[in-house]
Amino acid sequence: MPDTFPELAGKAAIVTGASRGIGAAAARELARHGVAVVLAARTLEASEMIAAEIRQTGGRAVAVACDVSHYDDVAAAVRACQDEFGRLDILVSNAGVVEPIARLADSDPEAWAHAADINFKGVYFGLRAALPVMLDQKAGVVINISSGAATGALEGWSHYCASKAAALSLTRCADKEYREQGIRVMGLSPGTVATEMQVLIKASGINPVSQLDPAVHILPEIPARAIAWMCTEAAADYCGTDLSLRDEKACRRIGLDY
Numbered sequence: 635m636p637d638t639f640p641e642l643a644g645k646a647a648i649v650t651g652a653s654r655g656i657g658a659a660a661a662r663e664l665a666r667h668g669v670a671v672v673l674a675a676r677t678l679e680a681s682e683m684i685a686a687e688i689r690q691t692g693g694r695a696v697a698v699a700c701d702v703s704h705y706d707d708v709a710a711a712v713r714a715c716q717d718e719f720g721r722l723d724i725l726v727s728n729a730g731v732v733e734p735i736a737r738l739a740d741s742d743p744e745a746w747a748h749a750a751d752i753n754f755k756g757v758y759f760g761l762r763a764a765l766p767v768m769l770d771q772k773a774g775v776v777i778n779i780s781s782g783a784a785t786g787a788l789e790g791w792s793h794y795c796a797s798k799a800a801a802l803s804l805t806r807c808a809d810k811e812y813r814e815q816g817i818r819v820m821g822l823s824p825g826t827v828a829t830e831m832q833v834l835i836k837a838s839g840i841n842p843v844s845q846l847d848p849a850v851h852i853l854p855e856i857p858a859r860a861i862a863w864m865c866t867e868a869a870a871d872y873c874g875t876d877l878s879l880r881d882e883k884a885c886r887r888i889g890l891d892y
């Protein structure tokens with residue numbers, strides 16, 4: 635397995651939710667393969683620090699303030715990628731929230747809907763804004779960061795499970811509509827990853843995931859490596875599906891042994 639993927643060099647990507655966690659690791663990893671990256675998150679300062687670090691090591695990166703629950707912000711991130719780097723080849727729709735964790739009867743309707751706006755509509759907004767550019771280029775890769783929650787039910791996570799299931803449906807629909815036109819759309823279910831999200835989950839104490847020993851979580855660099863591999867043609871047979879990092883065969887193909 636090569637350390638870098640030469641076919642990615644010179645491409646341009648947007649990574650949403652790139653201010654920390656899996657998104658930040660994915661932005662760094664894509665830059666290592668020669669991809670110019672737009673880091674999009676609400677917290678501009680944190681994303682800008684990561685973009686500056688990428689530039690200092692010879693990569694190309696810019697940060698933009700973007701709330702994926704607002705279509706205009708997502709469309710502006712796409713324009714920023716075109717303006718800065720002249721193209722858009724890869725969209726990693728990674729921004730996501732698990733809060734507020736609460737059982738249905740206790741849930742706050744507004745907060746529940748806002749989480750769905752981020753986890754589900756944010757993925758739609760990404761596809762809607764990026765696809766026309768990719769279709770003009772006759773190529774593109776969209777990776778929607780999914781979860782085992784897309785196909786499973788967990789107490790206190792109805793907003794998360796339902797919105798990840800809806801995002802998986804968008805992955806399938808987009809693949810059906812655009813595969814023949816050179817667009818590869820797939821999802822990544824990373825397993826449990828040592829990020830701020832797992833800290834919040836642990837603090838909730840509400841379901842079996844919150845009881846996990848933090849030592850079992852994988853580092854964000856592992857899904858980041860998977861994301862880079864998924865941007866290559868080698869991953870084409872995962873289009874329209876969620877690739878799970880719990881699938882040993884998939885991990886072997888990616889070259890992950892952990």
Ligand code: NAP
Binds near residue numbers: 650655675730779781
């Ligand atoms: P994290 O450390 O909490 O990071 C979440 C990222 O999303 C942050 O950069 C945050 O930045 C951004 N974000 C949140 N709301 C946003 C919004 N409205 N607009 C733009 N950006 C927004 O969590 P993570 O673990 O890296 O999660 C990344 C993705 O992996 C999520 O989709 C999550 O569901 C998925 N995932 C995580 C795990 C896990 O175990 N950690 C497991 C399965 C799936 P700002 O706050 O600056 O906007």
